[in-house]
Amino acid sequence: MSDTTATLTADEAAAVIAGARARIDALDTQLLDLIDQRRAVSAEVQAARIASGGPRLSLTREMEILERYRARLGRAGTDVAMLLLELCRGRA
Numbered sequence: 862m863s864d865t866t867a868t869l870t871a872d873e874a875a876a877v878i879a880g881a882r883a884r885i886d887a888l889d890t891q892l893l894d895l896i897d898q899r900r901a902v903s904a905e906v907q908a909a910r911i912a913s914g915g916p917r918l919s920l921t922r923e924m925e926i927l928e929r930y931r932a933r934l935g936r937a938g939t940d941v942a943m944l945l946l947e948l949c950r951g952r953a
């Protein structure tokens with residue numbers, strides 16, 4: 862297969878891809894660490910609300926979060942926020 866617009870050799874492309882994948886792996890590790898941190902902070906909020914006789918969840922707050930992610934990422938942002946909230950909500 863020849864491509865006259867090619868500007869990298871196969872070896873050069875392999876090096877770019879390997880470097881970029883290493884950065885992606887590092888970013889994914891940070892994202893997963895941040896999710897762990899978010900879960901812990903969320904549990905703190907829920908425990909305080911329950912300790913004062915309130916409900917575990919706050920749907921008003923969840924709507925704010927869904928809107929923040931939607932505004933930044935579009936429809937998929939809503940899906941991301943839904944999954945994050947699912948990970949962060951404690952057991953009913």
Ligand SMILES: O=C(O)C(=O)C[C@]1(C(=O)O)C=C[C@@H](O)C=C1
Nearest residue numbers: 903906907918919920922923949
């Ligand atoms: O902000 C709150 O009130 C929380 O309890 C945290 C959190 C969240 O993880 O963002 C979790 C559950 C609630 O339903 C709403 C939001």
